[in-house]
Amino acid sequence: LKISLIGAGNVAWHLAQLFEKNNHTILEIYSRDLSNSEKLSRKLLCTQATDDLNFSKSKAELFVIALADDALEDCISMLKIPEECIVAHTSGSQPIAVLKNLPNPKGVFYPLQTFSKHKEVNLAKSVLCIEGSDKPTEQILLQLANEISKNVRLVNSAQRKILHIAAVFACNFTNHLLTISQEILEKENAPFDLMKPLILETIEKALKTNPKSSQTGPAVRKDKQIIQTHMEYLKEDKDKQAIYQLLTDSIEKMYK
Amino acid sequence: LKISLIGAGNVAWHLAQLFEKNNHTILEIYSRDLSNSEKLSRKLLCTQATDDLNFSKSKAELFVIALADDALEDCISMLKIPEECIVAHTSGSQPIAVLKNLPNPKGVFYPLQTFSKHKEVNLAKSVLCIEGSDKPTEQILLQLANEISKNVRLVNSAQRKILHIAAVFACNFTNHLLTISQEILEKENAPFDLMKPLILETIEKALKTNPKSSQTGPAVRKDKQIIQTHMEYLKEDKDKQAIYQLLTDSIEKMYK
Numbered sequence: 001l002k003i004s005l006i007g008a009g010n011v012a013w014h015l016a017q018l019f020e021k022n023n024h025t026i027l028e029i030y031s032r033d034l035s036n037s038e039k040l041s042r043k044l045l046c047t048q049a050t051d052d053l054n055f056s057k058s059k060a061e062l063f064v065i066a067l068a069d070d071a072l073e074d075c076i077s078m079l080k081i082p083e084e085c086i087v088a089h090t091s092g093s094q095p096i097a098v099l100k101n102l103p104n105p106k107g108v109f110y111p112l113q114t115f116s117k118h119k120e121v122n123l124a125k126s127v128l129c130i131e132g133s134d135k136p137t138e139q140i141l142l143q144l145a146n147e148i149s150k151n152v153r154l155v156n157s158a159q160r161k162i163l164h165i166a167a168v169f170a171c172n173f174t175n176h177l178l179t180i181s182q183e184i185l186e187k188e189n190a191p192f193d194l195m196k197p198l199i200l201e202t203i204e205k206a207l208k209t210n211p212k213s214s215q216t217g218p219a220v221r222k223d224k225q226i227i228q229t230h231m232e233y234l235k236e237d238k239d240k241q242a243i244y245q246l247l248t249d250s251i252e253k254m255y256k
Numbered sequence: 257l258k259i260s261l262i263g264a265g266n267v268a269w270h271l272a273q274l275f276e277k278n279n280h281t282i283l284e285i286y287s288r289d290l291s292n293s294e295k296l297s298r299k300l301l302c303t304q305a306t307d308d309l310n311f312s313k314s315k316a317e318l319f320v321i322a323l324a325d326d327a328l329e330d331c332i333s334m335l336k337i338p339e340e341c342i343v344a345h346t347s348g349s350q351p352i353a354v355l356k357n358l359p360n361p362k363g364v365f366y367p368l369q370t371f372s373k374h375k376e377v378n379l380a381k382s383v384l385c386i387e388g389s390d391k392p393t394e395q396i397l398l399q400l401a402n403e404i405s406k407n408v409r410l411v412n413s414a415q416r417k418i419l420h421i422a423a424v425f426a427c428n429f430t431n432h433l434l435t436i437s438q439e440i441l442e443k444e445n446a447p448f449d450l451m452k453p454l455i456l457e458t459i460e461k462a463l464k465t466n467p468k469s470s471q472t473g474p475a476v477r478k479d480k481q482i483i484q485t486h487m488e489y490l491k492e493d494k495d496k497q498a499i500y501q502l503l504t505d506s507i508e509k510m511y512k
Contacts, residue, residue: 171451181467197381202370202430226349
């Protein structure tokens with residue numbers, strides 16, 4: 001497949017290189033900031049970097065739009081691509097209908113995964129969510145997805161939105177709590193490494209049984225005295241204290 | 257060592273069996289609810305279950321108090337043990353001074369880990385925090401700890417409290433977010449299994465690099481449009497919506 005990518009962020013970064021590894025050709029990479037598309041194109045065999053959304057002469061059979069949602073609509077309104085190629089976005093929260101003003105066959109290619117540029121990701125074990133505006137498009141995207149992942153699902157726009165919300169809690173917010181934990185330790189010159197065995201056991205237990213039945217700690221034990229001590233310690237950091245309070249209340253409510 | 261345990265909850269459950277595996281003798285298990293101490297004593301070779309805190313004739317050399325903090329003070333005030341044996345508690349948040357009314361040598365034996373009865377825990381890889389009221393007591397507890405874990409630390413009461421607060425964020429609250437994620441999915445008949453590759457990658461990345469630099473998602477990207485869509489979806493569940501809002505604000509603040 002001849003593929004072009006709109007976007008040079010974390011998702012585009014990983015997808016472009018994976019597509020190429022699977023013997024597809026990456027023709028073009030667009031980024032508003034040319035230096036970003038150039039950085040990614042240097043990682044690839046024969047890709048042209050550009051900051052121009054006019055692709056009317058492109059030979060690509062598939063355009064993958066991997067942009068932050070805030071940038072998506074503007075980009076789609078300015079994008080010029082040949083009518084016969086497939087256009088797919090990679091967003092968890094945007095319906096396929098966001099592409100409706102384009103006459104092309106449309107799709108979604110959403111990896112349910114977290115990407116950072118300098119961390120390899122095993123997409124083979126990641127869930128890849130596919131949607132197509134018609135059966136032939138769906139088939140082409142499914143085939144491309146199956147080359148990359150062993151866990152490909154047909155997921156419509158409404159279901160995908162739910163997955164994305166669940167993922168924000170399970171991934172983004174979870175990571176933020178680890179960051180807060182790191183900050184609490186570093187403020188007292190204790191290494192974050194001390195938490196690692198505990199974090200690994202927490203996750204292993206939650207995934208082996210299920211998180212609801214794995215809950216431990218002062219809130220589920222209703223250990224008011226500890227909670228009070230912790231709230232007192234956190235009083236100089238109102239933001240962390242508010243998070244402690246809200247999550248403690250939420251746990252107490254769930255297990256009352 | 258002849259050891260008796262005060263408490264038959266999750267921590268006592270695992271410690272008693274581990275001590276016995278390391279050739280120590282568990283003489284007695286106390287629980288306010290006799291059926292609980294009996295349940296645990298049946299897992300052990302020759303342990304007496306009791307609901308009586310009068311151990312004045314006990315032959316134990318070490319009493320380990322593994323109780324919820326709310327129950328700790330009452331128990332200590334009623335506990336009768338021979339004066340020469342060591343008494344240690346397992347609490348993250350209680351100082352060693354909580355034992356001050358006892359004339360015995362005192363200590364703390366705090367496993368920085370999450371325990372549920374029906375899940376095996378690898379304590380060998382867990383951090384074990386030790387404190388002693390005097391050098392000989394410290395040495396005995398260190399030796400016992402080193403038999404169980406490869407990651408034993410001398411940690412004083414103030415440091416231990418910080419570790420416990422950091423652990424509540426990294427473990428208890430993290431697990432609760434996974435539960436919320438599970439609830440969001442199950443409400444829409446989607447399996448929680450879909451999240452597992454994402455959760456594993458999130459944790460692997462956070463522990464390999466560090467959580468602060470691993471943050472992804474709409475909040476750190478300041479993707480207001482997605483955040484708005486998610487808040488709208490969550491409006492029928494005010495508790496989840498409040499958590500989404502507070503953690504999103506906290507992430508935006510941290511990376512502004």
